[in-house]
Amino acid sequence: MRLVASAASVFALGLTTGLMGASPAVAHQPVQLNSGDRTPSRGPLLVDGTVSFAVYASVRKGKTRGFRADLAAGDRLAIQLLIPDRAPANRLSPAQLPRVTVISPDGQRTVMDIDERTPFYEPYSGTSYLYLSRISESAMAGRYRVIITGRSTTKVPVVIGVGYREVPGQVRS
Numbered sequence: 001m002r003l004v005a006s007a008a009s010v011f012a013l014g015l016t017t018g019l020m021g022a023s024p025a026v027a028h029q030p031v032q033l034n035s036g037d038r039t040p041s042r043g044p045l046l047v048d049g050t051v052s053f054a055v056y057a058s059v060r061k062g063k064t065r066g067f068r069a070d071l072a073a074g075d076r077l078a079i080q081l082l083i084p085d086r087a088p089a090n091r092l093s094p095a096q097l098p099r100v101t102v103i104s105p106d107g108q109r110t111v112m113d114i115d116e117r118t119p120f121y122e123p124y125s126g127t128s129y130l131y132l133s134r135i136s137e138s139a140m141a142g143r144y145r146v147i148i149t150g151r152s153t154t155k156v157p158v159v160i161g162v163g164y165r166e167v168p169g170q171v172r173s
Contacts, residue, residue: 028054028161029169033065033148040066040103040145044171046162049144050075051169055160059098059150066147069162071139077102079135079146080161081112085119085128088154094132096152100160102135105142110135129159 031053037043046053049069057065071077081100083089089097094114102110112133120129148158163169 028052028163029171031055031067031171033057033067037065037067039064040068040147043067044173045070045143047170047172048163049077049139050163050165052163052166053161053169053171055146055162056157057098057148057160058155058157059148060155061150061153063150064147066145067160069144069146071141071144073139073141075139076164077135077137077139077144078162078164079112080131081114081133082120082129082131082159082161084157084159085130089156090117090130092152092154092156096154096156097132098156098158099149099151100133100158101147101149103145103147105140105144 029052031044031046033043033055037057043066046067046069049071055067059065079100079102081098083097097114100112102112104110112135114132116131116133118131120131121127122129146160146162148160150156
């Protein structure tokens with residue numbers, strides 16, 4: 001079952017932090033990929049790819065997961081690849097970590113090169129992550145497809161951050 005934060009819970013969280021005098025919460029809405037989401041066409045559709053989502057998956061060698069995100073011309077395509085900063089994931093070489101491929105509406109493929117290991121602490125879950133790769137560029141209109149491919153015999157959990165606007169979003173199967 002996919003986990004998606006409801007508009008009411010996101011609103012309540014924002015309202016609660018506002019009432020406490022803190023700045024608004026910055027938390028991606030979670031989407032869990034499962035074994036049925038082997039390809040982008042079988043995976044969920046993020047109706048607005050500018051909305052902030054955290055897409056969770058675990059893959060091992062030979063397995064794939066996929067999802068889609070719609071963007072309008074001129075929107076910002078923002079995608080980040082992260083792993084939990086804990087063993088065994090944080091001990092794997094770049095060649096053993098999952099490969100993430102982003103396919104634009106015109107069919108151009110971009111492999112997210114693992115070119116960093118920047119620490120990131122997510123306070124809501126109390127989880128430490130490592131940023132491995134990021135894309136931020138102007139989008140073309142249409143549907144982007146994302147494929148996560150396992151390359152290790154060890155099951156590796158990944159998080160794909162999508163979007164940048166902290167507003168309620170919609171996910172379709």
